[in-house]
Amino acid sequence: MKTEASLPVKSPKNYVTTRRLTERELFNRACELLEEKLTRGQSFCNPNTVKDFLRFKLAPYEREVFGVMLLDSQHQLLEFRELFYGTINAAPVYPREVVKAVIETNAAAVIFAHNHPSGVAEPSDADKRVTERLKTALNTIDVATLDHIVVGKETVSFAERGLL
Template sequence: MTLSAATSSVPELSPADQRIVKRALSLLEKHLREPGAAFTSTHAVRDWLCLQMAGLEREIFQVMYLDNQHCLLECETLFTGTLNHTEVHPREVLKAALRHNAAAVIIAHNHPSGTTDISQADRHVTGRLKSALAMVDIRLLDHLVVGNEVVSFAERGWL
């Protein structure tokens, strides 16, 4: 069976069904991420990011700003890119972290293709961000890449 034949058998959702799915995702997100609760495990962060980034057509770069107890202060998309690239500027990440008075951050970006191959550019920008944030005592806890699976730089020993 070809891909087009497989996808043509999937019914298109009506606008009403799309609203139901969006509402269900919103409720699931609320259940996974109560305001002020701490991100104490990579698993919780993975679930949160999968909900945020699943199905996006363009690559985005998100920053989760955390307090000293790793409670979420804010999560924002700082950069939006193309199908396979997002330009990340450490200066802008640092400015935003200071604006939110963050003690720590978790960064994440998605790969719309679904692959989670980590490029040298991904590793390089992570190192630059870690150094820039460390100069003002903000900890970079992890960099996660979301595709068909989620890859954690911290779990791989790259931070």
């Protein structure tokens, strides 16, 4: 149980804080709770679960952030990493850094994600190209790319659209 004054204290089904939280702090706390729950055995096989998790993680940002869900062979979350930070409409993505994160965590599969601060979640041609580059790089080390989620006012799944 966390005991710091600024962190939530868990009671049977309620969380209590000792001070007011900003919206961003509240989102961060919700993400921590969701991440903790999801690292305890739930597989990320349901696209809605993935979308909800990533919406909490990425929607609040005012600039583009690219992250990766690093999953084990059962598609359970090992770690979520925010890898690249950009501007209001772009973020540089380097396959080498993605491969490095995969190897460090011994991930067997990944789900990419990034936000569109404009709120329009429609994947761009650049989004499609970078996904293909990353997928190709990871295929060389036998790591599956399960999806790429774009978070805006809504979320778009490459897998659901047949783009993978």
